[in-house]
Amino acid sequence: MFEDFREYSIAEFFKKNKHMLGFSGKIKSLTTIVHELVTNSLDACEEAGILPDIRVEISQIDVDKYKVVISDNGPGIPKELLGKVFGKLLAGTKFHKYKQQRGQQGIGAAGVAMFAKLTTGLPLHIISAHEGKLISADITVDIQKNVPLITNLVESEADFHGTIVEGVFGEVKVDKSEYSVYEYVKRTAIANPHASFELVVNGEVYSFPRTSEKVPPPPKEVKPHPMGILPYELIEFAKRSNSKTLKRFFVETFERFSPAKVQELEKLVNVDLNKSPKELTWKEAEDIIKAIRSMSWMAPRKDVVYPIGEEQIRGSLEAILKPEIVITRTRSPKIYRGGIPYVVEVGIAYGGNFKGSIMRFANRVPLLFDASACAITKAVKSMDWKRYGIKDFDNEPVLVLVSLNSVFVPYISAGKTAISQEEEIVQEIKNALMEAARKIKIHINQKIRSRELAKKKSALLRYVDYLTTDISYLSGYSKEELQKKLEEIIKEKYSL
Ligand SMILES: Nc1ncnc2c1ncn2[C@@H]1O[C@H](COP(=O)(O)OP(=O)(O)OP(=O)(O)O)[C@@H](O)[C@H]1O
Ligand SMILES: [Mg+2]
Known part of the structure; x- marks a missing residue:
């Protein structure tokens, strides 16, 4: 049996499991690209502080075969990294950082x-303009080795x-369903008002101009919080550290680890904190973690997460849905898994030409797939909507937008299609929904009352004519005068 023992690269793994990256189904695959x-x-x-202008052009070239061109006005990519960006899986600038960004892996x-290589055999054609240098090249992945294959590299100014x-891709298709590129770009525009998008599908142009000129502040990196780490991670951090002593290492590597906290730790553990971090043993790491957990810590910094903003969500939902009312709520930052800051925001739109639906976002990225596995869906579905005047969520004119923003989003898979159902996160989303839903309930109640009052008012107004004719005859007062007065009384009494 061991004659068959082989090693394989991460690229081979994802070739076999491309569904894990979101490449399954023709429409979904195109949206994933x-x-x-x-x-x-x-x-x-965002990292470069540039207002994004993004263009997405999709053209059909054969049955289930499309050319996709995506261009941006970002900083470009330096020549020495270009190959790894497009030709090596698990390579990038974001994996080791706790920073609110869309990519993390x-x-x-x-x-x-x-995916291009697997479905058409072709490399991607990349043009990068970075710091005055223009590079164009064809790049793909050597799947067996997970290394870049670069051809036709040309450099100029x-x-x-x-x-x-x-890129040219097979096994893909574009349509207008809720899982399509249209919906994806539209929702991306909702959550990114500072960006302008142009989508061209087979020559048809759809523009989503920016509605805000403010670039969101560049994402801040946050160091890990001591309460969230495990012994293995502590040893990893220690090995990678350039600090001279463990004392310095703690202060430099973690959030909230002040020199005073180091002194406190020193009294709790039997470890020489003046030695090099590289000498830390597993047993010592375990003791340190145990001590850290028994100490009290300042909560992690929370000013590193930027929500979309209540006004912005309201503006977007009003513009797109034209609903009767929109209630938005951005919660204060919270922490999950002991050390990861996040902010939940919700918007509920009610009344209009739409039916019970959920829009999910993570770090301003719309999530269109795997709804049933998502923490957001779980929170929305577990709400007792009847308590808030919504008797049948799926069939009433209600749309719920939920956005989770964090320096690390716990996705269910490498395809980043849904947020895992971590209890703390689900509960926090429910809290936000309940706050917003209470205001929706007031609106619905008012609507019901004003409808009832309007019914009574119109019933009474129908008698005004008869009544004033008789009263005028009996009292001698002018009918017009009486009619005007009576109508005024009815209108005042039967208005909200
Ligand atoms: N359009 C671009 N402009 C500038 N840099 C880019 C661009 N696209 C990719 N990069 C760089 O290439 C790296 C790799 O991108 P890739 O999408 O593979 O991973 P990621 O965005 O870090 O994480 P994820 O796999 O979650 O998307 C990024 O981290 C970024 O540094
Ligand atoms: Mg990415």
Whole structure:
């Protein structure tokens, strides 16, 4: 049996399991391609402080075969990294950081290149304008080795900056369903008012101009909080550290680890904290973690997570749905898994030409797939909507938008399609929904009351004519005068 023992690369793993990256089904695969490249463009622009202009062009070239071109005005990619970005899975700038960004794994771009190769045999064609240098090259993944294959590299001068990714993909299709590129770009525009998008599908142009000129602040990196780490991670951090002593290492590596906290730790453990972090043993790491857990800590910094904002969500929902009312709520930052800050925000739109639906977002990225596995769906579905005047969620004109923003989003898979149902997160989403739903209930109650009053009012107004004719006859007062007065009394009494 061991004659068959082999080693294989991460690229081979994802070739076999491409569904884990979101490549399953023709429509979903095309949306995944656009999603990976657009999220990269937005991340890059934000990090460079640039208002993003993103263009997505899709053209059919055969049955289930499309050319996709995505261009941005970001900083471009330096020549020495270009190959790894599009030709190596698990390579990027975001994996080791706790930072609010759309990408976190270093798989997306090379995953797209691999999908092109698997379905058409073709590499991606990349044009990058970075710091005055223009590079164009064909890049794909050597799947067996998980290394880049670069051909046709040409260098010249650039008088602009940005990245253009061109690819031809098979086994894909574009349509207008709720899982399509249209919906994806539309929802991305809702959550990214500072970005402008142009989507061109087979020559038809859809524009989503920016509605805000403010670039969101560049995402801040947060160090790990001591309460969230495990002995293994502590040893990993220690091995990678350049600090001279364990004392310095704690202060430099973790949030809230002040010199005073180091002194406190020193009294609790039997470890020489003046030695090099590289000498830390497993037993010592365990003792340190135990001591850390028994100490009290300041909560992690929370000012590193930027929500979309209540006004912005309201504006977007009003513009798109034209509902009777929109209630938005951005909660204060919270912590999950002991150390990861996040912010939940919700918007509930009620009344209009739409039916019970949920819009999910994570770090301003729309989530269109795997709804039933998502923490957001779980929270929305577990709400007792009847208590808030919504008797039949699925069939009433209600739309719930939930956005989770965090320096690390716990996705269910490498395809980043849904948020895992961590209890703390589900509960926090419910809290936000309950706050907003209470206000929706007031609106619905008012609507019911005003409808009842209007019914009574119109019934009474019908008698005004008879009544004033008789009263005028009996009293001698002018009928017009009486009619006017009576109508005024009825209107005042039967209005909200
Ligand atoms: N359009 C772009 N402009 C500038 N840099 C880019 C662009 N696209 C990708 N990059 C760089 O390439 C890296 C790899 O991108 P990739 O999508 O593979 O991974 P990621 O975005 O880090 O994580 P994820 O797999 O979650 O998307 C990014 O981390 C970023 O540094
Ligand atoms: Mg990415």
